[in-house]
Amino acid sequence: MLTIVVDAMGGDNAPACVVDGVVEALRESSNRFEILLIGQDEKVAPLLRQHDTAGLNLRFMHAPEVVTMEDVPATAVKAKQESSLVLGLKLCKSKEADAFVSAGNTGAMMAASLFVLGRLPGVLRPTIYAYFPRLGEGLTNIVDVGANVDCKPENLVQFAEMLTIYQRYAAKIDNPVVGLLNIGEEEGKGPDYLKQAWNLLQEAHGQGKINFIGNIEGHDILAGKATIVVCDGLVGNTILKFGESIPHFLGALFKPALEKLVMAGKLDQNSAALAGQAFKGIFEPFDVEKFGGVPFLGVDGISIVGHGRSSSRAIKNMIYMAEHMIEQRVNERIAEMLS
């Protein structure tokens, strides 16, 4: 049976929503795996007592230290060796567990995963991607979204290769489509590192490793032109954060516009409320909770990080994601392709 370690201390709503998510996952899956919850005893134990955990495949392990959102990633990993983050990953390294899940400090998770688990054979730099909404069916991921700034062309190609494996086997996308985010569609556009990346991606395409459609532009992301949008971590991180700010921005404009129509007697309260709900609904594709989190691709183990705002539902989905990655042998397949 698989053992998944869950960081009780990670995330803005931890440990309460982590405990809830863990219990839900075990109940819903009928104890299909074992969960090892790790965190500060004094904070987690009282929460566990609020649940009926009898018969659940749930163990608890005390970790005295906590890596916070404010901790500087590289320093935190070295200074807080007794944290749930570091101890949890060490259990994966020693094969006492199969995967680690946390909604904690992303930078620290990345640093600790790399430091404790190391890289898969052939991987130059592990990476992290993000989900984006799109028109039509399917899935859009952007890679990298902040783990790697100053990418070399060969890094970008590996990101495309690793995410192709992930999408094909873990996300059930039959034919992942890779686009290189650039300032123009034509070959030969953009800075030198993207021109070189274009050549290498074309080469990988020729070898049947990926399905590369060439350069794509900013407006092609939401249009769903590619399932894998490849870019440097600075570009990806900026687009991601910009995208996350859109619902609030537009909501702040739409709400008063509806209120004005109500005040003018043109729209009744009920219709305005319905329109407001429909408006909120269009941002559902922006909901990252259904995916839970994202794995670090390229580390020698399974390490999944969630948004700081993760709910119990997100935690639960991250646990399923871990299970699925193991079953689908995603890491073995990545190592096969890259080495």
Add this chain to the structure above:
Amino acid sequence: MLTIVVDAMGGDNAPACVVDGVVEALRESSNRFEILLIGQDEKVAPLLRQHDTAGLNLRFMHAPEVVTMEDVPATAVKAKQESSLVLGLKLCKSKEADAFVSAGNTGAMMAASLFVLGRLPGVLRPTIYAYFPRLGEGLTNIVDVGANVDCKPENLVQFAEMLTIYQRYAAKIDNPVVGLLNIGEEEGKGPDYLKQAWNLLQEAHGQGKINFIGNIEGHDILAGKATIVVCDGLVGNTILKFGESIPHFLGALFKPALEKLVMAGKLDQNSAALAGQAFKGIFEPFDVEKFGGVPFLGVDGISIVGHGRSSSRAIKNMIYMAEHMIEQRVNERIAEMLS
């Protein structure tokens, strides 16, 4: 009296909407300036005949060649010396005219402006910015948006300095605020070239040249944290094109959501139409037409380029923008700050 050269052949709707825009500008401004319309006689003359141009400060000049949207910028400028684009800019260079306005091929405009007009003293690289919507009053510009990929730190600082001058004198922003677009707010974040840019921007701030608030992130753009968002052309171009794709993307989700409510008998047709109009209205801040276009900052002359989709209103506003830049001595002030 000022003479503004307008490229009759530039833009998707040229020459018809250019002719309309020119006539409107002269009528509305009561002939405050002279306009020299330049383009292919056989295409422009019939359109001019449709207007009553008697008494307008309008001259026409024939240019046999046309730079199209498909032309490769660098090649086009050398190969099409008899184009409206190159001839128009040459009139500015020889001081026979004071400014050049076109809604044509942006890359070719940039190349031709640099080639024909040259740079202002002290300017390393001219740049081009874009408008972004924001919450609250004021104005947000992003610089660079595609003219310069692979920026050096000193280029980014000059972009901030030039746009500070432009906003202060031509856009009437009392205190332009500069933010450096990065993956995190803290000092020391991001790739090396941004760390170095941070230092140089801080230095320029200390010298009173700009008002620098440090690093900003993707979600700070729409929030209006800075009036000047500084980044490499690859990042700016991507964000710009991504942003431009949002209204269509969300409209494609909202329209069927409203229709569904109507079909279900929950919302009447009229209310749905009103909500749909209110929805369209929230994208008005995305309307670049009111600004018309953007000037190339840093070239030794005034060269303003508009969106390919420019309407007659956009052309008219670009003409006013040219007039305003001359009156406010924007280029002289940039040269003073940078040299």
